[in-house]
Amino acid sequence: MSHPVPEWADPQVPAESLDPQGLSRRGLMRRAGLFGAAFAAASLPLPAVADSRGGRSHGHGHGHAPDLVYLVGDHHNHSVYSHDAKYTFSQLASAGHKFGLDWMVLTEHSNIGHAEFGAAREHREILKARADNKRMLIFQGLEWYIPGAEHCTVFSPPGRHEVDLLTRFEEAFDGKLLGYTAGAPTHPDTPRNEAHAVKALKWLAEQRRTRYVDDVLVLANHPMRLGIDSPHEMRGWRDAAPEIMIGMEGAPGAQAGAIPGWHADTNVRGEYSNSPSADSWPGYPREAYVTYGGFDWATATVGGLWDAMLAEGKLFTITSNSDVHRVAQDTWVNGEWPPGQNFDNTGHLPDPYNTTEPQPGGDFWPGQFSRTHVGVTRYGYRNVMEGLRAGRVWVDHGHLIDGIDVKVRGEHGNSATLGGRLRARRGERLTLTVTVTAASRRNPYGVLPRLEHVDVIRGAVRGPAADRDDWRAPDTRLAHTADVSRRRGTYTLRIPVGRADEPFYLRLRGSDGKRHGKGFLGAAIDPHGPLPHEPGQGNPWLDTWFYTNPVFVDVAR
DSSP: OOOOOOGGGOTTSOGGGSOHHHHHHHHHHHHTTOOSHHHHSOOOOOOEEEOTTSSEEESOSSSOOOOOEEEEEEEEEOOTTSTTOOOOHHHHHHHHHHTTOSEEEEEEEOOHHIIIIIHHHHHHHHHHHHHHOTTSEEEEEEEEEOTTSOEEEEEOOSSTTHHHHHHHHHHHHOHHHHTOSTTSSSOSOOHHHHHHHHHHHHHHHHHHHTTSSSOOEEEEESTTSSSOSOHHHHHHHHHHOTTTEEEEEEEOSOTTTTOTTTSOTTOOGGGOOOOOOTTSOTTSOGGGGSOBTTBOHHHHSTTSHHHHHHTTTOOOEEEEOOOBSSBTTOOEEOOOOOTTOOHHHHSSOOOOEEOSSOOOOOBOOTTTSEEEEEEESSOSHHHHHHHHHHTOEEEEETTOEEEEEEEEEOTTSOEEOTTOEEEEETTOEEEEEEEEEEOOSOOTTSOOOOOOEEEEEEEEOOOSOSSTTOOOOTTEEEEEEEEOTTOOSEEEEEEEEEEOOSOEEEEEEEEOSSSOBOOTTOTTTOTTBOOOOOTTOOOGGGSOEEEEOOEEEEEEO
């Protein structure tokens, strides 16, 4: 399937008609050598080669890192086809276009009304939207209530079974419909519930293997919000279907939920305003239930749960998204139900209407604040999914930077980029190169973001965890910080990594420098990490960060 590319990637669209963001992205594309017809070619999967773990590596392994163009997207959005949301699909698509999205996924909550009526009805709207707006990739997905745990994004590319896949999956495996979720009469983490979640992921993998659908991906949503996604469950999901269950939200949506004066003074960014409950996994500390610089504790803690999973040598991708339900301070409200209608018998809320008065809400529009950047070499649905699976992903808040390119290079011309694996000879000198393109325009808050620093986080790869509930990676720490506060435009940092002596990984983060402090596991591990904010005092535009996925280094024996 071929797709007209976005205006910024189309050489037929004159440069003078692009805004500063479009011009910047076009420049990044030209530097990657992918401008024009090659990028607009038909959507095709990248070739797969064996990797060092006996799995699959999709064009990003042990030779040369590919030159990539990063497409901006959001995999977690809700429309009137979710029982607790508000907006029409056209409102979301228009907002996504305004804020520069190339792709988006509609992830409606599972529900009886959704499974019986809403999914098919929404699909007809999405087909029309795809025909009317060929320059945005629009996926249909589902927010799955994991048996015994939180939520997940599930989605596949366009195809004749994309709706049937969702509804069959929902009816057979959704924890909410089955009563296998938190709040049920028994603790959610029962062997039955956990086994059913694993069975669900294996079922999805089988639909891909048999070509019932071309592809399918799953990402865990807001994993630490309630503390019910235990480490052993997350490892179990990943290991049950590593080609399908590829990662988690590194930062949740609802980032506008604690702007001072707009909400209750108990609110925390991300709607992480919870405490441990009878349903929570007891091994998490109380501090795990809030966000740090807007990011989930599992991601933001250097040496924490994400690093503990990466230290096994297995990729687990992070994303960021809007989880849009109700945008802060917008003026729309849900319409009224006609007599005899409700969500259960329609699968669709009444369309909203404009009151002109600000309404409650803690979300941003898709792309307005949170962005997930996926590296591709061609433009298309399957290319976005393949980029996510391969881990060619970085995320940012507040439009902090326009672009980042990361490569680990060896002495012999070998290199790897985000999500990839570099096979190095023992003793080989390695260099990390980081090319940053600074923000080129004011963000939706009206300020031109300035990146203050780039941090390099390094962790040793130790193999499978002996304790599947261990959330610590004791050999991971902040290894290097580069002050870039005076840098503008596009610049490259060259950071010596040392000699390859054991398997390890590197990941990056950076921020606007406005809020730093001792990391959760101490200053010796992370001397200037992100911080939680006081409840009700979380203006997200004044505390913005970017994170990248890791690059792994394997050492030949």
